[in-house]
Amino acid sequence: MTGFTLKNGILHADNVSLIDIAREYGTPSYVYSASVIRGQYNALKDAMAKALPADRQPLLCYACKANTNIAILKLLQTLGSGLEIVSEGELRKGLTAGFTGEQIISTSIGKVGPEIKACLEAEIHQLNIESVPELYHVNDVAGEMGKKAKVVFRLNPNVHAGGHHKISTGRKRDKFGLSARRIMEIYKIADDLDHVEPVGLSMHIGSQVSKVEAFKPAFEILSSMVQELRAEGHSVDRLDIGGGFPIRYQDEKLMDLTEYANWVRDIVLPLDTEIQMEPGRYMVGNSGVLLSENIYTKQTGERDFLVLDAGMNDLIRPTLYEAYHNITPVTHFDRPQHDYDVVGPICESGDTFGESRTLPEVHDGDLIAIHSAGAYGFSMASNYNSRPLPPEIMVDGDKVSIIRQRQGFSDIMKGENIPDWLK
């Protein structure tokens, strides 16, 4: 079995009981199923393979901001994925996991000097540029290194998409990308610089884009931009068409990958460029749960709360994006149903994972799984309230491995010191 399913009334990750995992590694813990990640990668690869000719397959670059655990990067690297990075830290993790520079693209909006230098040293595939000053900066650093950087420019197509206003990135008011007019200007500027080579365009309209129809107008705008640039004599050899594919948190309709792939075939393929994609959440989101223990069932007289040992520092999506995550027990599914607000132990009212959730009665000490937590879960976790980061565990069929140790208290104090004048 793959993914998270019930066996003998107990929630399992692949073939491994979450009770056994909690016993071995404690709670809260992130638990991932490698087979789910494999399945997602292969489904996207297959959809593109069916729609596009063999010699025009896209470079699928996993947007690792979703989950940067090195074991997950390694899994995707062995499947043949490329990598999209947004920082020097992500670059170093990707190289450690075995990605070659040629498989990596950098898309951060505010690249700093050392990051640009590290990208050029690693000879990454391209740097995606978001502004004129950034272009000059890349040109300067490449010049100092005696290199020529391949760059693409991010177009803002002014399309409204994305599951929440904080993860919508392609509207003209957003900080991302450049308008069509600015793209024409930046291409001209780049042509006069000695250490950058403009090779194409990129686009990413948002995350958890639930309506597949949103991609079509964005592709059409990209296509007309390519034609305009070519008419001015510029070369456009690469198109990075972004990520943003949705996953199921509740009962969302999943994106029709075939429809998406057919639009790539009909609109992007005829432009005769290399095609790149940057999916993050889609690859890993449904592969993970945050496994937690209900410390106390608390009745205030007004409402009934489950107070978990996981908090918003472990999974911030519900409070940051008002995101819905399905919450279930790990066992005792046959108990009578009861309504609870499911919260963490942190001193913030926003430390809430779900309100008015109907669950089989939960007792103190019972295990709880917060589902679809594989993307933007651990990677956004923090030490808020001086809480050590939870461990990450990967399951693959019958195999279980800890892929990141739980932090200890010495870890969270590392690097801090009391000045002599306060002693």
Ligand SMILES: Cc1ncc(COP(=O)(O)O)c(C=O)c1O
């Ligand atoms: C430039 C870029 N590419 C790709 C992604 C990945 O998005 P998603 O995880 O929704 O696929 C993001 C997300 O923020 C992004 O900013």
